[in-house]
Amino acid sequence: xxxxxxxxxxxxxxxxxxxxxxxxxxxxxxxxxxxxxxxxxxxxxxxxxxxxxxxxxxxxxxxxxxxxxxxxxxxxxxxxxxxxxxxxxxxxxxxxxxxxxxxxxxxxxxxxxxxxxxxxxxxxxxxxxxxxxxxxxxxxxxxxxxxxxxxxxxxxxxxxxxxxxxxx
Amino acid sequence: xxxxxxxxxxxxxxxxxxxxxxxxxxxxxxxxxxxxxxxxxxxxxxxxxxxxxxxxxxxxxxxxxxxxxxxxxxxxxxxxxxxxxxxxxxxxxxxxxxxxxxxxxxxxxxxxxxxxxxxxxxxxxxxxxxxxxxxxxxxxxxxxxxxxxxxxxxxxxxxxxxxxxxxxxxxxxxxxxxxxxxxxxxxxxxxxxxxxxxxxxxxxxxxxxxxxxxxxxxxxxxxxxxxxxxxxxxxxxxxxxxxxxxxxxxxxxxxxxxxxxxxxxxxxxxxxxxxxxxxxxxxxxxxxxxxxxxxxxxxxxxxxxxxxxxxxxxxxxxxxxxxxxxxxxxxxxxxxxxxxxxxxxxxxxxxxxxxxxxxxxxxxxxxxxxxxxxxxxxxxxxxxxxxxxxxxxxxxxxxxxxxxxxxxxxxxxxxxxxx
Ligand code: SF4
Numbered sequence: 001x002x003x004x005x006x007x008x009x010x011x012x013x014x015x016x017x018x019x020x021x022x023x024x025x026x027x028x029x030x031x032x033x034x035x036x037x038x039x040x041x042x043x044x045x046x047x048x049x050x051x052x053x054x055x056x057x058x059x060x061x062x063x064x065x066x067x068x069x070x071x072x073x074x075x076x077x078x079x080x081x082x083x084x085x086x087x088x089x090x091x092x093x094x095x096x097x098x099x100x101x102x103x104x105x106x107x108x109x110x111x112x113x114x115x116x117x118x119x120x121x122x123x124x125x126x127x128x129x130x131x132x133x134x135x136x137x138x139x140x141x142x143x144x145x146x147x148x149x150x151x152x153x154x155x156x157x158x159x160x161x162x163x164x165x166x167x168x
Numbered sequence: 169x170x171x172x173x174x175x176x177x178x179x180x181x182x183x184x185x186x187x188x189x190x191x192x193x194x195x196x197x198x199x200x201x202x203x204x205x206x207x208x209x210x211x212x213x214x215x216x217x218x219x220x221x222x223x224x225x226x227x228x229x230x231x232x233x234x235x236x237x238x239x240x241x242x243x244x245x246x247x248x249x250x251x252x253x254x255x256x257x258x259x260x261x262x263x264x265x266x267x268x269x270x271x272x273x274x275x276x277x278x279x280x281x282x283x284x285x286x287x288x289x290x291x292x293x294x295x296x297x298x299x300x301x302x303x304x305x306x307x308x309x310x311x312x313x314x315x316x317x318x319x320x321x322x323x324x325x326x327x328x329x330x331x332x333x334x335x336x337x338x339x340x341x342x343x344x345x346x347x348x349x350x351x352x353x354x355x356x357x358x359x360x361x362x363x364x365x366x367x368x369x370x371x372x373x374x375x376x377x378x379x380x381x382x383x384x385x386x387x388x389x390x391x392x393x394x395x396x397x398x399x400x401x402x403x404x405x406x407x408x409x410x411x412x413x414x415x416x417x418x419x420x421x422x423x424x425x426x427x428x429x430x431x432x433x434x435x436x437x438x439x440x441x442x443x444x445x446x447x448x449x450x451x452x453x454x455x456x457x458x459x460x461x462x463x464x465x466x467x468x469x470x471x472x473x474x475x476x477x478x479x480x481x482x483x484x485x486x487x488x489x490x491x492x493x494x495x496x497x498x499x500x501x502x503x504x505x506x507x508x509x510x511x512x513x514x515x516x517x518x519x520x521x522x523x524x525x526x527x528x529x530x531x532x533x534x535x536x537x538x539x540x541x542x543x544x545x546x547x548x549x550x551x552x553x554x555x556x557x558x559x560x561x562x563x564x565x566x567x568x569x570x571x572x573x574x575x576x577x578x579x580x581x582x583x584x585x586x587x
Contacts, residue, residue, distance in 0.1 A: 060360075088360075093308060093311065139190055142193075154310055155313065158314055159217040159218050
């Protein structure tokens, strides 16, 4: 799994209300959620975000409620992956379960600016910055988790596995 | 390099090699638990993914405890979904009203969770079972659906924080006070993602009830799990309940910890967590004058027989203050029956308490003791968030059963030594 994209940079404690405000929770339509993603943190985000862009954030990304709408909104906005110093525990689970790729990196935040481009190699466990001249190590994503993300989340992964006869 | 008990249990449940903290693993679960709030969503997801049979009908456990006996039509519908599913799947561990108790009190009591197990539950207080030396953590309904289907769940191997407790407990001080004290020190995110491992000479003297209370509240410090290595007390508890084999793990002496925190328990007095966070801890001697409207004794934190005994000891020959309500909810039918046998229920009734059938009830603001605007309740539960037991402008003070009982008698927040 390899992602190259432009960086959107956020600080610490981006909560689920910032990711998708509660006033939009009356729907779970990914397109609608995407149109309001991050709007309270940065109103230009939903308008300017491009497919493949990457979010880089500080500590405790996704804290707050357990709403699964948060990773759905980010994914539907076209974000290829989120790299944060740390994630709130429930957001962390929800992200994988909804098929959103996330990485933890203690050091990346300081070394990049909004608008920079970076490449993450989820197999090798490397992040390339400064036009590919510098790299940082990151925990690689194991094969089963990659499969889960590629099928669009935990339940679609299991449903696909059953259809192909590998499931129980 | 040595490993912690948490790492060892996770390693024993996965085929992946070289387990280390931060690694993502797919692991086999021994028990997958759901309740009347979370199981209906999981059941719908299970079906959507094409699920027909659960992976093991002895290992999927459904406990309708939150809004039972059904509070209203909506909760009756939720329970109907759970009941029908349990029936259709022939689940061994489904508990109907009359047998049902609060899940995290019921499972250890019935010997359903055992040392060395890997347990997930679609309920945040699933971490309670760490008291038995199991790895147990709360997950979402999607995770429960997947586990019902495959018998597996994914985890990130957590770092551990080691809490070393020394010294003898003072009078009226229990596991509840130790955990509120610790949360007060480290904060509600003080153990985020991590395992809280409790050791030290004090721990060896704690009853299972105390350990269950402490592991129960690990989540209130943000922890993934709380854990106690099994000792003679644990083995004595599980020996008479276990219907299958179990494995005892302990941390290696050279295991790596994110931090080691030493606690001198001799200085700890009964603790009260003031609104609206479990970390707002104060010693009972510095609570000031806080008049109360209600006292609620029960829940997966402190609704066990040991808790009822302490409350009855304080209430014996006394009665609840005028215009104050005391509600006692034994956590399981076995506890209820034992309390009857020991005359505790009579003591409660004599003191003018209301005693209810086992249920989560007002612990989560469900039913059986909801607070009105501006009312205050002392509760032996685990959360005092805004509106947790009723109106958003009501207040919950978390305490041990002795403090709760004394407060009921005095009509204000107070310790039993004031009686
Ligand atoms: S007693 Fe309270 S904390 Fe325990 S499971 Fe029930 S609602 Fe949750």
